Amino acid sequence: MFGFHYRLERKAIGLVLAIIGVASIGGIVEIAPLFTIHQTVEDAPDMRVYTPLELAGRNIYIREGCYACHSQMIRTLRDEVERYGPYSLAVESKYDHPMLWGSKRTGPDLARIGNKYSDEWQVEHLNNPRDVVPESVMPAYTWLLRTKLRTDDLSNHLRAQRTVGVPYTDDMIANAAADAYGQAAPDSPQADGVVTRYGKATTVRPFDGRPDELTEMDALVAYLQILGRLTDAAHKPIASAEK
Amino acid sequence: MIAELTTNERQTALVILLALAVTGLAMAIAGQGDPFGVHGALVMVVAIAGVFTVISGYYAPEPSDSRLDSYYDTPTKFGIVVAMIWAVIAMFVGDWVAWLLAYPNLTFDAAWSSFGRLRPVHTSGVIFGFGGNALIATSFYVMQRTSRARLPDQLSPWFVLLGYNLFCIVAATGYLMGVTQSKEYAEPEWYADIWLVIVWVAYFVLYLRTLARRKEPHIYVANWYYLAFILVVAMLHIVNNLAVPISWGSAKSYSLFSGVQDAMTEWWYGHNAVAFFLTSGFLGMLYYYMPKRAGRPIYSYRMSIISFWGITFFYMWAGSHHLHYTALPQWVQSLGMTFSVMLLIPSWVSAGNALMTLNGAWNKVRDDAVLRFMMVAAVFYGLTTFEGSFMAIRPVNSLSHYTDWTVGHVHAGALGWVAMITFGAIYASVPWLWKRETMYSPRLVEVHFWLALAGTVIYVFAMWNSGIIQGLMWRTYNESGTLAYSFVDSLVAMHPYYIARAVGGVFFLLGTAIGLYNIWMTIRTAPRAASELAADRPVLAGAPALQAGE
Numbered sequence: 001m002f003g004f005h006y007r008l009e010r011k012a013i014g015l016v017l018a019i020i021g022v023a024s025i026g027g028i029v030e031i032a033p034l035f036t037i038h039q040t041v042e043d044a045p046d047m048r049v050y051t052p053l054e055l056a057g058r059n060i061y062i063r064e065g066c067y068a069c070h071s072q073m074i075r076t077l078r079d080e081v082e083r084y085g086p087y088s089l090a091v092e093s094k095y096d097h098p099m100l101w102g103s104k105r106t107g108p109d110l111a112r113i114g115n116k117y118s119d120e121w122q123v124e125h126l127n128n129p130r131d132v133v134p135e136s137v138m139p140a141y142t143w144l145l146r147t148k149l150r151t152d153d154l155s156n157h158l159r160a161q162r163t164v165g166v167p168y169t170d171d172m173i174a175n176a177a178a179d180a181y182g183q184a185a186p187d188s189p190q191a192d193g194v195v196t197r198y199g200k201a202t203t204v205r206p207f208d209g210r211p212d213e214l215t216e217m218d219a220l221v222a223y224l225q226i227l228g229r230l231t232d233a234a235h236k237p238i239a240s241a242e243k
Numbered sequence: 244m245i246a247e248l249t250t251n252e253r254q255t256a257l258v259i260l261l262a263l264a265v266t267g268l269a270m271a272i273a274g275q276g277d278p279f280g281v282h283g284a285l286v287m288v289v290a291i292a293g294v295f296t297v298i299s300g301y302y303a304p305e306p307s308d309s310r311l312d313s314y315y316d317t318p319t320k321f322g323i324v325v326a327m328i329w330a331v332i333a334m335f336v337g338d339w340v341a342w343l344l345a346y347p348n349l350t351f352d353a354a355w356s357s358f359g360r361l362r363p364v365h366t367s368g369v370i371f372g373f374g375g376n377a378l379i380a381t382s383f384y385v386m387q388r389t390s391r392a393r394l395p396d397q398l399s400p401w402f403v404l405l406g407y408n409l410f411c412i413v414a415a416t417g418y419l420m421g422v423t424q425s426k427e428y429a430e431p432e433w434y435a436d437i438w439l440v441i442v443w444v445a446y447f448v449l450y451l452r453t454l455a456r457r458k459e460p461h462i463y464v465a466n467w468y469y470l471a472f473i474l475v476v477a478m479l480h481i482v483n484n485l486a487v488p489i490s491w492g493s494a495k496s497y498s499l500f501s502g503v504q505d506a507m508t509e510w511w512y513g514h515n516a517v518a519f520f521l522t523s524g525f526l527g528m529l530y531y532y533m534p535k536r537a538g539r540p541i542y543s544y545r546m547s548i549i550s551f552w553g554i555t556f557f558y559m560w561a562g563s564h565h566l567h568y569t570a571l572p573q574w575v576q577s578l579g580m581t582f583s584v585m586l587l588i589p590s591w592v593s594a595g596n597a598l599m600t601l602n603g604a605w606n607k608v609r610d611d612a613v614l615r616f617m618m619v620a621a622v623f624y625g626l627t628t629f630e631g632s633f634m635a636i637r638p639v640n641s642l643s644h645y646t647d648w649t650v651g652h653v654h655a656g657a658l659g660w661v662a663m664i665t666f667g668a669i670y671a672s673v674p675w676l677w678k679r680e681t682m683y684s685p686r687l688v689e690v691h692f693w694l695a696l697a698g699t700v701i702y703v704f705a706m707w708n709s710g711i712i713q714g715l716m717w718r719t720y721n722e723s724g725t726l727a728y729s730f731v732d733s734l735v736a737m738h739p740y741y742i743a744r745a746v747g748g749v750f751f752l753l754g755t756a757i758g759l760y761n762i763w764m765t766i767r768t769a770p771r772a773a774s775e776l777a778a779d780r781p782v783l784a785g786a787p788a789l790q791a792g793e
């Protein structure tokens with residue numbers, strides 16, 4: 001073996017090919033089978049896609065680096081299930097490009113934060129966490145209420161999402177900007193379209209309390225309020241934790 | 244710098260820079276009103292500044308052919324200084340972020356200065372800015388010496404180094420503007436990723452061309468590690484960053500993968516960024532500088548072979564230990580755990596090989612802070628890999644995952660291993676490169692050593708404590724069978740440790756700043772006589788290149 005190596009290390013190309021070969025095996029064995037979707041990801045016929053407003057909120061979540069402090073992955077452990085709710089299923093992040101499972105819990109898990117608090121609480125908390133939780137070390141996101149949400153490129157967002165495999169329809173793509181506006185303005189003419197396209201269960205509310213103006217706060221709160229609620233799959237089998 | 248390029252190379256440089264300027268302009272126009280446009284403008288300005296630099300030196304006389312009798316070290320010098328500057332900036336941001344976790348209001352009321360945007364500036368800044376520049380700079384140095392061949396030309400090392408730093412700057416400024424893919428250690432967006440691929444290919448080709456010119460029949464161990472670093476990082480980077488941009492004028496893209504497949508791909512990447520960036524590359528550094536500085540050959544050639552292939556093979560299976568108890572299928576988790584535990588063997592063989600090399604040179608370790616940096620690095624390498632294999636065991640990970648224990652492990656590796664070996668290698672090469680007897684102040688090297696060691700120990704102990712307490716509080720039940728502590732209870736318990744960690748960080752940062760000052764002053768002092776350097780020439784068969792002991 002060492003004799004062979006003695007010859008191998010005299011050939012740069014041989015060494016290069018050997019490194020590529022040896023280093024490829026692990027990844028191929030572990031990753032390729034995961035794309036046989038049906039064994040990896042549960043079926044959830046009720047699963048819906050993010051509305052344009054929620055998707056925009058998700059992008060703000062990414063932009064601000066919320067994932068650096070918050071996980072969105074409840075593990076199959078008893079204490080986690082009791083603290084945060086039924087453990088996360090693979091299907092729940094099926095439309096998450098990229099996933100936001102996270103690796104650090106400086107703050108609590110958010111996989112099931114949807115509907116845990118009111119919109120007002122979320123707005124106040126994001127604007128300055130220490131107003132509601134004095135011990136918090138979460139940053140204050142004061143600029144979210146001040147910043148208007150950019151909607152002109154939302155159709156592009158949905159189109160790119162479709163390219164990577166999320167089932168947005170042509171209709172959804174064409175009306176993305178209007179739907180984003182409508183979802184945060186229940187009395188506006190645009191509101192009906194949201195429910196038609198994304199289903200009755202879609203929340204249409206003035207998330208930041210001001211239906212006339214569409215802010216980044218609207219988008220982020222809309223996203224937080226849907227977390228864990230795109231499908232019921234996790235609640236169906238009594239989520240029994242592995243101890 | 245321009246005077247060292249041949250006329251041909253000056254022309255090529257101009258063409259490349261003009262192409263870059265045009266690309267920047269196109270980006271700036273297509274991306275108006277988007278951070279993409281800002282980056283376009285940045286690229287254009289940088290490229291135009293480059294054009295002017297080349298033009299101003301264009302008519303300088305060509306370098307004489309005698310240059311071919313010596314190694315080409317200007318890029319290495321540049322890379323070392325830049326690495327230290329990145330180190331100071333990125334560690335400053337790291338310490339700022341550390342204080343923010345104790346006192347969240349220590350910042351401005353502005354988006355760019357919030358924790359979530361600064362944190363990736365820290366991680367990318369230290370890993371890519373500091374670590375990456377140090378790796379590239381030392382690899383140029385090492386591959387020339389161990390091959391006894393000069394770099395094949397003068398332009399490509401500059402393309403690699405400057406191109407790489409452009410990538411780092413685009414990445415860091417992007418985070419401040421909110422441009423990120425959110426994939427840990429792969430945050431830069433699609434256009435920066437494409438640029439890095441171009442730079443990386445040039446780096447690989449440069450490495451192979453230098454090896455092809457070598458006058459040593461064997462490729463020395465250090466080069467195997469540098470090669471593995473270059474090759475595997477390319478592989479990981481390309482696969483993990485596959486994404487679809489929303490338009491040609493926007494910074495935003497969506498990852499090709501989603502959910503569980505994305506998680507596995509990301510941590511296959513993430514863990515092997517640790518393996519091939521933070522381990523392989525730095526082992527390459529260790530395998531050259533430690534024997535050189537100690538004046539002793541590597542203890543065992545066979546151990547080098549076993550550990551090299553062991554690391555290259557096993558690491559690639561271990562990524563799933565980042566996903567224990569998640570929605571990832573369990574067989575993948577079990578494979579990841581098994582290989583992580585096996586990984587301890589080649590890791591400890593490497594660390595042992597390094598420490599055994601010092602056998603017989605312990606008096607030097609006692610007297611020479613530079614060698615001591617390297618020795619401590621090897622010890623921390625052994626410690627971190629032991630800790631890692633331990634944390635990869637599922638029940639242990641159920642406690643450690645999501646807590647500060649991970650952060651403690653990270654910095655035991657990052658401060659104790661990566662930064663220490665880099666400081667050792669840099670302190671060793673600076674006097675060699677600038678033809679000085681010693682560093683400007685060996686005393687300051689000594690001060691840096693103790694500051695760095697104290698900082699690391701404080702940091703790591705603080706995080707071990709807070710991590711384990713956090714993990715235990717989250718899972719403690721009271722008699723009535725309900726969870727005993729709220730999340731905020733655990734948050735309050737972390738506070739003293741967060742302060743301790745930030746203080747440790749101040750020590751470490753201070754040491755780094757002193758290091759930069761010391762290097763700067765060394766560069767400014769007078770050179771020694773050139774004749775003593777005859778041994779450091781490629782064509783003279785003076786000193787043999789490094790050989791293993793057996």
Ligand code: HEM
Pocket residue numbers: 068103104106334335337338339340341342344362365366369370374427649650653654657658661662744745747748749751752
């Ligand atoms: C002055 C020295 C340093 C200080 C004060 C410091 C501080 C920090 C802080 C506060 C965090 C965030 C932890 C959290 O989110 O809870 C962090 C993360 C990180 N730092 Fe450092 N750091 C330092 C040096 C370094 C160096 C030299 C490296 C690498 C070579 C490094 C690599 C990392 C990495 C990889 C992470 C991400 C950890 C994770 O996601 O688990 N740091 N650092």
Ligand code: HEM
Pocket residue numbers: 103427513517521522561564565566583584586587590624627628629630631632633634635636640643644645649652653655656657660661
């Ligand atoms: C035998 C070698 C090693 C093994 C088996 C190992 C294992 C692990 C494990 C189990 C985790 C925790 C994953 C989690 O719960 O999320 C981890 C995290 C980490 N390790 Fe290691 N480790 C090793 C060596 C190293 C070295 C030498 C470094 C160098 C700096 C390092 C850097 C990191 C980083 C940066 C993370 C944090 C990733 C993140 O969550 O952001 N590891 N490692």
